[in-house]
Amino acid sequence: MAISSAGIGSGLNVDDLVSRLMAAESAPLTKYDARTAAFQTKLDALSKLSSAVGSFQGSLSSLTSSATFKALSASVSNSDVLKGSATAEAAAGTYKVSVNQLAQAQTLNSAGYASMTSSIGGGAKTTLTFQFGTTSGGRYGVDASALSGAVATTGIANGSLTINGTAITTSNTTRSAQALAAAINAETEDTGVTAVAQQTATGATLFGGAGSASFGGVTTTAGASYSLSVGGVQIAAQAAGIAAGAAGSVSAASIDDALTGNNATTQALAAAGITFTGSAANGDLQFFSVEGANITVSESVEGSVTGGLNNSGTANNGMTTTVTAGISLSSNNGSAISVAGSNPSLAGLAAGSNGSYLGASFAQDGDKASGVVTLEPGEQSLQGIRDAINKANIGVQASIVSDGSASPYRLVLTSTKTGEKSSMKITLSGENGTTADPALQALLGYDPAGAQGMKQTSAAQSAKLDVNGVAVTSDTNNISGAIQGVTLDVSQTGKSNVTIAKDTNAVKTSVDAFVKAYNTLNSTMKSLTSYDPETKKGGPLVGDSTVRSVQTQLRGLLGNAVGEGKLNTLSQVGITFQKDGSLAVDSSKLNKAMTENFGEIAGLFAAVGKASDANIKFNASTSKTQPGTYAVSITEMASKGNVTSTAALGATTTIAPNTSWMVTLNQTDPETASRTATVKLNAGTYTPEELASMIRAAINGNSNFVENGDTVETKIEDGKLSLSSTRWGSGSNLKIEPMTGSSVDDVFGAGAVFNKGKDVAGTIGGAPATGSGQTLTAAAGSKAEGLKIDVTDGVAGERGTISFTQGYAYQLNNLATSFLGKEGLITNKADGLNVSIKAVDKERVRFTERLEQTEKRYRAQFTALDSMLASMQATSSYLTQQLAALAANS
Structure with a gap:
């Protein structure tokens, strides 16, 4: 069996030998670590430098804006x-x-309904059109009925009437509209309501009008007498024993004679505040009191008398009647008038919330877009109407409130805009312009100059x-x-x-922040490049050319003068270098400079452009824009897409019911569907100004155009109607095509031309510039490259000059960008260090791979040696045994 573990066969410690050898071979790895650590230290130091430059650049933001110095x-x-x-x-x-x-905004309330979800009317599709404008003339209030005869005798008991929660003090002496109005006006400060007594008028038939018996000639028998008084003034009298028609008798003709000219009778009536019209002979004589005082008409009879008021030859037993008037209430702020009390009917008023516009007119504001809401079948409940209005987003907020009554639910509509020009007018129409459902009309129809189905609770007010x-x-x-x-x-x-x-504090705060940020940057650079001779250690970037370049460029820029104004150096505003390279601010010198030359400080710090033409404004610049004075020449002024009627409009123009136009506004290339929409025009007869307002509001209220931010404007010049996009330039265009009802030609005339807008064109500094709307931008490659100006008015031609200067903060901001940008000085240095770190890592990897191969070779060699030694040891043992055996045998 082969040896499975190095050293087992021979006892040779292969692992220890290989480990010792590899330790020696791996010694260069520490050099790689040291190089990486050195690079990383510099990279971290550069990160601190970058952060400090970034903070410094951030401190320049307010100083680069000329607005800071105009604050x-x-x-x-x-x-x-x-x-x-x-x-x-x-x-x-x-x-x-x-x-x-x-x-404040206008708020309208509907009548109460028992259910929020029950359908109102027949459920047919209905269109609501909201117009916004001004309600003027007339008043907002209520006309009370005439006081009763009983009130004229006994007055109005105290506690009978409260208005807007305030009790009106009345008594048994409050017997006329005049007295009641005075009592109400005594509380105006609390109620916000004023009262005017209506005119008191005797009946039209008092002297026989409207077919009643005429005034009959008076006959008095012996011992009898007759007199006729109006308002306490005797206008006719007859002694005893005079027959009708005889000298001294009272007749219609004699009464008319008594009321003719300036005489004692007419003077007495005038003194009593009584006027009159008509004649007794014609049967239409009436008496009036414009102040609302009661008028008492009395026939006083003694003895046997015939004839008189509505009496032809029959007995007259005398008569006294008192004629009263009512009051007219007006809300001072257009809010509904709340009437209550123990018996408000005595004042001719009904309890509850009262009020409507009386004698008013409505004029649409063309600057406020009309809103169209479509109620689909099934949406005719209070809840459905509320949701449809809110979903349409037309500038009206709808809600439902409950007052706790038997029919508690009321629809409340509030304009989202305040001001007297935001008063609402709501018109309804059925499908294809037909008459709307009467129930919905009664609920929602609202015209300040006509029927007011809803009740105003707060007026549109400026x-x-x-x-x-x-x-x-x-x-x-x-x-x-x-x-x-x-x-x-x-x-x-x-x-x-x-x-x-x-606001000198804003400037001082910005200057202090700038100096503080620079000093922090200066301190950071100093710590990163310093050398300590005692410890003989230097900062991580000591001797680094990048930091030296940053320092040199910053100090060089701050040491140079800028601009051509009264202030062109930092020292003039109290900012100076100290011995350690930091900046310091002399507050007294800065304050003096702001006091004496506040208008010049902007040019010292910010980029400033000044045009010699009042209709040319400096817009912006870039880092490539060079300071200088550049001539401006305009070859074409910007224009808007527009159309003008071919002839002056008539005194009135009628728009037919169900009129719709297809309007295209500021169409793009390629075309965008949302820039074309169907616009419905409100039917009616309009003056030129009213027509312009209605068309403008209808187009501007279309949801497509609202979402795109597209609007139009209108004007009447020389009687002609002009309609134009509010955008300037080549992207401004307008087109209208008729669909139903009145045609476009009915308004603008046949052959009206729809013109496209044009961009401003011209040169800046003699070089061609690019126009976009009213903005002209200097071309790339020119000295003024990136300079933008707005040409807002005037004509084509030579338009003077635009002078551009760069202050310290503006130049420092650009310099900081050159340090920190993608190709910036600090960024490139950091990129180089990252490349070096990656290169060292690659060398380390290659060296590590070589170490692995070396270790394998060592192990292979020592394993072979181990095997050989083991074999030799086995041979040696065998020979020893053999020799020992030979010795024993011998």
């Missing part, structure tokens, strides 16, 4: 009323602001302010532009001062 602070004296913020366009100063009204005595109106409570460059966020009514000042 203004806004402080307010009453933060409960408003808060403020300012941009660079603001002017320093103190502004007095009075917030008189907050903006914020109203006074700024330094100037009235300001805003659709929202976040108000920009009332003070140029300032945004006010108002939260309640009241007064506050707003003080705008230069």
Whole structure:
């Protein structure tokens, strides 16, 4: 049997021998480890350097933005009323602001229903169209019925009436609309409701109108008398013993004579606040009190009298009647008026929530997109209507509330936008433009100028302010532009001062952060490259050319002057190098520079572009943009896709029911299906301005266009309607094709041309530039490469110059990018070290593979030796035995 383990046969310790030999052979492995460790140490050090450069670059972000140096602070004296913020366009100063009204959204409530899920109406497909605009004129309130005759005698008991939770103080003296209005107005501050007494008017048939008996001539017998008084003023009287028609008798003609001209009777009526129209002879004489005072008409009779009011020759026993009026309530903020009390009917009012627009008009705002909601069969319950409206995302939030009554469920619709221009108008139509189901019409139809099926509980209301005595109106409570460059966020009514000042703290904070980050970077580089003569040890990057290059380039840039303004060195703003290579800030010198040359500091740090043409704005630049002044020449201005009617519109234009147009807006190449949509136009007769608003709102309300961010704008010029995309450039286009109802030609005329938009074109610095919309970008390879300008207005031609400068922070940011970028100095060095580490690893692997082969060879050799020795030992033993046997035999 062969020997299975080295050394067993001969006793030779092969493993120990091989182990000792391999230990000697493996000694070079430690050199590989040392080389890898050295490379890794440098790599870790470079990582620290990279991190420090990155932090330094991060500190430059605010200094590279010119906005930092234009920042203004806004402080307010009453933060409960408003808060403020300012941009660079603001002017320093103190502004007095009075917030008189907050903006709010309109809310509409439906009548109550017993079920949320039961179908309303016949269930046919129905289209809801929501328009948004301004409700103006008239008032929001309720007209009460005339006070009863009993009230005119006994008044209104206290506790009978409350309005919006406030009790109205009344008594037995509250006998007229005039008195009731005064009582209500005494509580206006709490109720938000004002009252006006309606006109008091005697009946149209008082003197025989409408077929009743005419005023009969009066006959008084001996000892008898007759008098007629209106509002306590005697307008006719007859003594005893006068027959009808005789001298001194009272007749329709004599009454008319008494009311003609300026005489004692007419003067007395005027003093009593009573006016009149018509004539007794024609039977249409009526008396009025515009202040709502009661008018008492009295025939006083003594003895035997015939004739008089509605009396032709029959006995007259005398008569007294009091004519009353009602009141008209108006909600000061357009909210529903809650009426309650022990007996509100005495005031001519019904208990509950009351109110509607009376005598108002509605004008659609074309800037607010119309919304279309389709109720499919089965969606006509309150719940279905709510879900359909919310799903359509048209700017209206629908919900259902329960008031706990027998029919508790009410649909509540709230506009998602505030402001008086966000008032809603809701129209309904059946399939293909047919009349909508009456039940749904009664539920949802809402026209401030007409039928109002829903009830307004809060009006669309704009914020109203006074700024330094100037009235300001805003659709929202976040108000920009009332003070140029300032945004006010108002939260309640009241007064506050707003003080705008230069925000020097922002600049100082940014400068301090920049200096701190540079010093951290400088300290990091110093620690990585330092040498300690006592320990005779150096930093991991001592003598490294990469760190030296970073240091040299940074210090060189910071030591050079930049720009051509009043400030072009760091020392001018108090930033100087110290002996140890760090930076320090002289705060007093920085503050002085900000005080005296605040407008120049931006050019010291940021990239700044200034155009000589007010309609050209600096947009952006790149690291390849070189400082300089470049001429700007425009060969073509940007335009929008548009169409203009071929002739001036008529005084009105009628859009037929069920009118639909196929509209394509800002179509792409290749075409995108979502940029073409069917747009439904609301039927009606429109003035040119109303037509422009309706078409604009209808297109902008289409869901396809909303999702793409595409909108149109309209205007009327010289009577012509112009419709255009709001986008600029070659991607701006518009096309309309008729589908049903009124055609496109009915509005724009036959042969109207749909023009495509064009990009701005021209040169910057004499080199061709690329246009995109209104933005022009300098071409690659030119000195101005990457410089972007916006040409917002003006005409083609020579447009002056654009000057571009690069401040310290901007250049340092680019320099840091050159260190850390894909092909950057530090990145390349790190890549080289990683390559070296990988190369050492490969050498180690190859050397390890050679060691394995050497070990195999040693083991093979010693195993052979072991076998040979074992064989020799066996031979020796055999010979010894043989020799011993020979000796014994001899």
